[in-house]
């Protein structure tokens with residue numbers, strides 16, 4: 001198993017690992033970010049995952065198995081250990097490790113002492129740059145990403161491997177070596193068989209602490225024990241900045257350009273790039289990939305600063321450290337074989353051509369330099385880097401946040417439109433599209449529909465909200481010669497202006513950010529049939545001009561396009577706005593007004609056709625019966641009387657909703673006065689002359705009743721004058737819209753529009 005794994009279910013694709021991985025060894029695929037081990041250098045940056053989706057695989061079980069095997073198991077403490085285990089003495093740490101079952105405890109710094117002469121010899125005999133190989137992340141960086149520098153790697157093993165060889169040569173191959181360190185890259189290093197033969201397990205200091213806790217061992221309470229290996233002396237400096245040079249006996253001074261010693265990701269990468277480019281040419285380069293060197297590796301102690309850790313190590317090197325070097329080491333020589341060769345492990349990723357990158361950028365709506373925000377939300381420094389990664393199979397197009405946000409907004413508009421169409425379709429199915437009414441006005445409207453239906457004439461339907469404008473449009477289409485062709489309905493207020501234009505006329509690829517392909521508009525979709533533009537009074541002047549062109553020439557021009565397309569569409573428009581006033585005030589084009597107002601049908605408000613209330617109420621009860629699947633037998637006469645005396649600001653839609661609500665409340669299958677909102681009861685009582693009873697109460701109560709009624713009638717009058725539009729009514733009444741809504745609520749007046757069902761709901765959709 002690899003030393004770092006990803007818990008897929010925890011990965012929330014925040015791309016923090018993509019952002020921090022210095023060698024782009026993270027691949028985003030199938031909704032989670034995984035490590036590409038062939039590219040990984042084991043630096044452990046991805047372990048800073050905010051969701052803890054990347055974790056180090058626990059090697060404690062393996063260690064426990066070794067300890068239980070009966071073979072001698074030796075713990076080797078990496079040079080940085082004093083900066084981690086600082087709350088007890090080194091001797092107590094040794095005692096703790098022995099309590100866990102380790103046979104011997106060594107300092108890994110002795111490994112640095114052992115390789116020092118080999119470093120010196122190589123530098124003396126080589127005339128090209130040599131790069132240190134004690135940091136496994138640096139070795140991996142060169143083997144996997146800069147193979148050109150392979151001849152420059154110091155052909156000497158790491159201190160860890162030197163220790164492994166030394167211990168196994170002294171104790172025999174049955175001995176096991178467990179190396180303790182802050183280094184995650186070392187866990188990767190022992191995956192190569194060459195190293196695995198000599199170091200069996202690498203544990204982080206954190207894992208050892210956990211081990212102590214699980215076994216109930218508290219080293220601070222133990223009596224000190226002595227180290228078993230060989231005192232490394234100067235080797236202890238190895239972990240500090242500049243320390244390796246001293247530990248490896250390499251003489252240098254600050255102004256020396258022959259020797260370069262650096263630590264940290266950015267310095268290491270810069271130096272390696274400079275070397276690969278031939279910009280610098282020192283004799284020896286000492287690199288450690290982690291900031292602060294080995295004291296600050298991924299398994300570091302997070303509570304302490306680097307300076308403090310440095311002090312701890314210097315204090316440690318200057319202290320007396322208990323040693324009782326075991327007999328078998330006193331005469332032991334460093335292993336004869338401390339050389340190592342390195343391999344080219346790089347994998348070539350395909351290089352995209354400029355047109356490949358452009359294509360990918362276009363797919364995320366980036367058509368010009370200005371569209372490339374380089375926001376880094378995807379984890380890549382630039383949009384181009386992301387596009388290259390997409391080409392190489394490392395990244396997903398869906399990682400681009402600004403593109404996703406725009407797309408979501410666009411999808412939301414389209415979904416709203418679809419939702420509206422579906423809900424109309426449902427209405428149609430339940431109501432069978434019948435125009436109900438036995439009043440004179442209704443008969444006149446039906447007559448007009450019969451006449452205009454079969455012609456190609458443009459029709460303008462006018463009427464307050466909920467009076468049946470869309471129902472009328474459908475009836476006209478049904479009677480036309482186009483009945484077998486589509487009727488496309490567009491609610492001009494649902495979509496944002498820019499979207500509406502592209503919805504209606506279509507757009508060309510690249511016309512605006514988000515236009516990733518050519519798209520047909522609704523006029524083209526309605527070709528041969530009818531388009532119904534509801535709320536035509538709400539469209540912008542620009543759209544009015546386009547519409548006028550279309551009506552005059554029968555051609556649509558997609559947004560961003562230069563050529564036009566001929567379409568054969570019949571237009572039906574509807575509005576509850578006063579277009580004549582619009583022409584006078586300048587917000588509606590006069591020429592368009594005349595093009596639309598060829599044949600106008602005015603739908604009367606329900607309060608002017610109260611004779612139809614009984615038949616309409618029976619019709620809506622039947623609809624409710626089908627929809628609710630409930631036994632409903634009729635409507636009580638008292639309820640019908642009250643409804644005939646109500647003002648119906650929301651017109652027929654309001655009535656339909658009120659009856660459906662009453663049908664839900666009905667307990668015996670009959671819709672009764674009590675099932676209607678309370679206002680109907682008041683209206684009924686008033687008509688039935690119940691007021692004398694009220695008069696028998698106090699003056700205050702009677703006054704409230706009268707004032708209340710007066711207030712209610714006033715509100716209804718304003719609403720009526722405003723054609724059911726609440727904002728307009730509030731303006732007429734000269735009260736803030738919010739106050740007007742409160743008054744509506746207080747007086748139980750329901751103003752309802754499409755998609756709103758709850759009686760007394762204070763929305764009316766107009767803003």
Ligand SMILES: Nc1ncnc2c1ncn2[C@@H]1O[C@H](COP(=O)(O)OP(=O)(O)OP(=O)(O)O)[C@@H](O)[C@H]1O
Nearest residue numbers: 427431434435436465466467468469470471652653
């Ligand atoms: N004469 C009628 N007979 C039967 N049902 C009707 C009648 N008039 C309207 N309706 C019903 O009332 C509801 C509202 O009608 P419609 O959507 O056509 O009104 P509208 O005037 O287009 O409303 P808006 O101005 O809010 O868009 C629909 O369910 C419709 O079926």
